[in-house]
Amino acid sequence: MTSLRRWRVRQWSLAGLAFCVLMMAVALFLEHVVGLAPCPLCIFQRVAVLSAAAVFLVAALHDPAGRLGAGVYGALSLAAVLGGVGVAWRHLWLQSLPPDEVPSCGPSLDYMMDILPLQEVVSMVLSGSGECANIDFLFLGVSLPGWTLVGFLVLALAPLGLLYRSWIVERR
Template identity: 75%
Template sequence: MVSSLQRLSVRHWSLAGLAFCALMMLVALGLEHIAGLEPCPLCIFQRVAVLAAAAVFLVAAIHNPRGRMGAVAYSGLSLAAVIGGIAVAWRHLWLQSLPPDQVPSCGPGLDYMMDVLPLRDVMAMVFSGSGECAEIDFLLMGISLPGWTLIGFLVLALAPLGMVLSAFRERRAALA
């Protein structure tokens, strides 16, 4: 198994990351449109992080960089998107862990805020949290959706790490 993973190229790791992003979005959209769960503002930002990582993986798969610098660049960009998603999911879990008397009150909807406020103010308001982000609407095996999303982002982080390791392995093989 380990030797199979070591033979994967940057393109393979990128395609694997892209496929996992597609799976995460498929689950999110299925929960929204089939199960009827409306995403809160933090859920939407988690989706943005998945889409940002997917965009980097797509470009990396198409480009398939042969050098170490390209692989490191794509890995860094995709890892930045994944880390952003981890931070948002972590914040979401923290809000859900607050006692009911400490949960922030619900604010205006994200659509309204995006229409009326500058992006910086929207980001500040969303990350300060709201009551709707603290609600736990769905549990699977005792874990809420932000918890599953956090796990998904941690798994997704393996793709950029694999990209870098693959590039260094190819470089080492070329020098030998």
């Protein structure tokens, strides 16, 4: 624990970025090697991972020395991670519905992006569709959104480390 207190913004950010890369590598492996096509909610979870990765990358390159920088990067990356937690939670909820309560399948995400404004696309995707309720893959009895939720919770340690650095460590 003592060594974690000494971590600078760059170290926390590189740890978060590495975990984002790991999460995306697993997602791309499952898509391109195993053959699992991502549903719209899976794609939104990937956007959350990439958003957090972008914040971590900028934070690592910038490596601010003061409390403000660590706090801003911690808050931004935590917002991206919490967005991912929310989408993964929603995805798990859809998968837990009884078959007669699952919403019907809607149009593909590509089609919606072509014809609808972004706000409507987000609203429609988050309301869910039948394809997001399908459980195509289980590992140790947990579906992919469950593992993604676990990944986001682990990933949250990096922004929390940044916030800890800005609130506690930098005050000394």
